[in-house]
Amino acid sequence: MNNSFDFSTFSRQSSKGIIVNYFLIFYKSLKSSWILIPLLFTKKPENFNATKIVLGIALILIYILIRSVLLYLNYKFKVKDNGFVLKHGILKKTNVSIPFSKIQNVKFKQNFIQQLINVTEVEIETAGAKNVEVSIKALTRERAEALKEVLFSDRVIVKEEEIETLDEKKATELLKVSPLELLKVSISENHFHSFLLLFAFIFSGYAQLKDVLEDLEINNQLDVLVEENASTLVQDVFLVVILVLFAFVISIIISFVRTFLKHFNLKLSIKEKALEISQGLITKQHSIIKKEKVQYLVISTNPIKKIIGIYNVVFKQATSGKVKANKIIKIVGAKFEQISILKNVLFTEEISREEEKVVPNSYYIIQMYFRSFLFLAVLNLVALLNIYILFINLVAIPLVILLINLKYKKTFFRLHPNLLEVGSGQFSTEIIYFEIFKMQHIKLRQSIFQKRKNVADIILQTASGKIKIPCLDKNLAVELYNLMLYKTEISKKSWM
Amino acid sequence: MFENSQITSDLPDIEQLNFLKIHKNYLWILLFNSALVWSVAFIGFYFFVAAKIAESHQKFVNYGYLLLAVVCVVYFVILIAGFSRRKYALREKDISYSSGIIIEKLTTVPFARVQHLEVDQKPFSRLFKLASIQIFTAGESNDDLKINGIPKKEALKIKEYITNFINE
Missing domain, CATH: 2.30.29.30 (Pleckstrin-homology domain (PH domain)/Phosphotyrosine-binding domain (PTB))
Incomplete structure (x- = not known):
């Protein structure tokens, strides 16, 4: 000392x-x-x-x-x-x-x-x-x-x-992410979201620019110039392709900068009772988390990251109300072996793959189709205003079908002696590891449609938000409900 | 389905709980409150919509009233039918509340996770000597357990019991 x-x-x-x-x-x-x-x-x-x-x-x-x-x-x-x-x-x-x-x-x-x-x-x-x-x-x-x-x-x-x-109790270093690995992380980030946003932004900017040009009556000259080359449709397609490429490159650069600012020189080391994480380029952040204060662990990856073999880890901690993004403690670029060491340190329980993987009832997929159908129906109602919006269906319907099937495939839970493992995700894969006794309360929810099929949702409330397990067979859901309550009530450990 | 089904079969079963219904006088309070809200809705519609476009779009005004009335009736039907579904149960170590007719919900809070609890009485409830008990746990507090319309004595007893449990 x-x-x-x-x-x-x-x-x-x-x-x-x-x-x-x-x-x-x-x-x-x-x-x-x-x-x-x-x-x-x-x-x-x-x-x-x-x-x-x-x-x-x-x-x-x-x-x-x-x-x-x-x-x-x-x-x-x-x-x-x-x-x-x-x-x-x-x-x-x-x-x-x-x-x-x-x-x-x-x-x-x-x-x-x-x-x-x-x-x-x-x-x-x-x-x-x-x-x-x-x-x-x-x-x-x-x-x-x-x-x-x-x-x-x-x-x-x-x-x-x-x-x-x-x-x-010297701190043992578990993880160190080099700039090269950080580069891999930022390239394999999910660009889809920021890409869409950027594309919308640029596209609306383009439309406004066109309006302005029309106002200035420069448009006439421009049109003449372009019409010499091609019809307006080809011109528009060409422009859109360029915009898409542009948005894609920009979104990669943005995620690149963001990752480097936040996670530069990321180091994670384990002390006996705590985890020490330091990262950041301009603002260096050094956080120390007590092991038992971690409410649950979220490990996420996506197809590209999975091929490279890297995972993101979020340490969920007790909060009240919405958490600001900068308070969430997240590390990137962790390898599989490092994550299993981390799990062993945090949970003091060997996590075996032998437990049975429980998947939702197949009604879950019907429920999701039904809900997306409603959504698409509303979208098509809007299309009555402008018939061209109907073309959205060409993209939306295959996308929705793909997303639903991915989600159904990736939803599961696995019950270990003292841990609950919950999988979810669509393009990305998220796995939550939750110590059962840290549950705050539990909810069983059943809509009248679900009642006909005898399935129910389980919603676990933790000190760091909800964990949802959808569409389990009713008797299975009740069994899980009873077990979770029992394990929580016999536990003498403090949940934080 | 679970590998440790031997234990699970002996676990205290949530499905064999003896649920207590909430006090039937609470229905009157609910009806009165909703009647108040709906009359405000109708009066508001009359002053802000109907009176303004009555001359030009008489048809729409009539449809508007019809729509409001239908929603109102459906609301009351669900309210009355769902009332008997509101029930709670106390066990040695947890408290459960179940409600809902279109979406049935059952929530259980272990006493060991209770942060604090509140018993309060709204003016109308005081007339019937009813109270509501709200139980807070950690995390997002909007979705915790709240039981309306139980006799005040009962509510205080529950509060006493849980408080003792926590302080042990």
Whole structure:
């Protein structure tokens, strides 16, 4: 343990925190007021008073400086009675205290400025808050490590007899993703969604551009130019093909940039009680997740990724309400062997493939066809307005049939002694590993159509969202229902 | 189907629960509340739609009333028919609630996962000495268990029991 830092009395963050605060407030006020900036330039040049503007900007900058100093002075924290205590606020004083046992994970972050002045931001997250509850903007790396050590020290107190083993609990590195592998990850990403969006965006842009051109009556000349070459239909097809290609290339580039920004230099290591994940290019993120706080594990892949043999893993944690995307802890480019090690570490139970794979009743496929039929019917009603929309059916019907069959094939569950494995997906394949005793409540749902076929849906509520198992035979569903409840109720373990 | 069917056959079975129906006076509250909502809908339709286009599109106004009336009748039929499906059951370690006629739902919450619970009484329920009990678990809270229309004494007893269970 690092004893060179004392957290028992209130202390402030590193004085460099003023700089971090300064840029943060500057950035925030710029973000909220950039719309006003053009207003400055709408004035006529003769009214343009340079000194006034400079003075105004200087005043604003000074205000930000004062504010960031005050923020720094009023931000104090300490550790007391196995809890973290924070006092902050300039006018509105807030007092936050978090018992160690409620801390879900501790994150180290470094944005560009924090990297420049070499400080680390520490975020402490609990299950309750939608936003980050505590975020200490600037600590030296050593102090941040020491704080982390203290925050996780409740485990040490519980298991004092095991102290000798604790000393050797060195983090073992499980996973490290090189830039080359990251490249593979981003290329094999599902581009379909971003591609469609982009295509729609570009296409509507093209239509608008055409309108504008028509307004300017340049269109006439353009048309003449093109008509010399080909008919308008060929021209349109040609344009669409180019647009599609363009959108495709752009969407690959976007996913490429996104993956690199978020997952650059991804490392995952296992400590005895926790997982440590660090990743990120501009904002470096270092998260520590306690093993037992992981509600369930989602492992996903798609056909291309499967050929290369890489998987994405999401660690689902307890939340209230919708989770912001940046709070989800996700790693990419994991190999199959690494995932099986990860599963062993998290679940302390050998996951065998021998358990029976239970698939939904074949009524599930009928139900999906029925629902898509309704959807397509509505779509075709819209087509009454414009007969050309009917051509959508040429694409939509085969696509819907393909999606339904894929979904039906990929839906299953497998019951292990203490784990539930749930498969789903369409193009992609998602497998959830869920420890049964972490279930919050369970629901059995049966529509009148399902009742005729004697099938029912099971919906598990976890602390991190729902898991749905659709269209099981009724007696099977009831059996699963009883078993899940039984396993949950006899369990003495804490679910988080 | 499961490999460990030996255990499962001995498990406490959710299908053999003794469900208790909710108090029949709650139907009056439900009917009164819905009647209120529907009269607002009809009055709103009269003032904001019918009165404005009455002269030019008398036909549409009539169809509008017809449509509203049909939906209203269907709503009440489902409400009354579905009322007897609202039932709850208490076991040693969990509480279940089942409802719905078009989509039947059965929810069970183990007491060990209860975060907190609320017993509240709306003004009309107070007249009949009825209360509702709502049970919150972790995660998305919109879909937790809520039982309306049980006698207040019963609701408090359930609350007492669960609170004791949690605090043990």
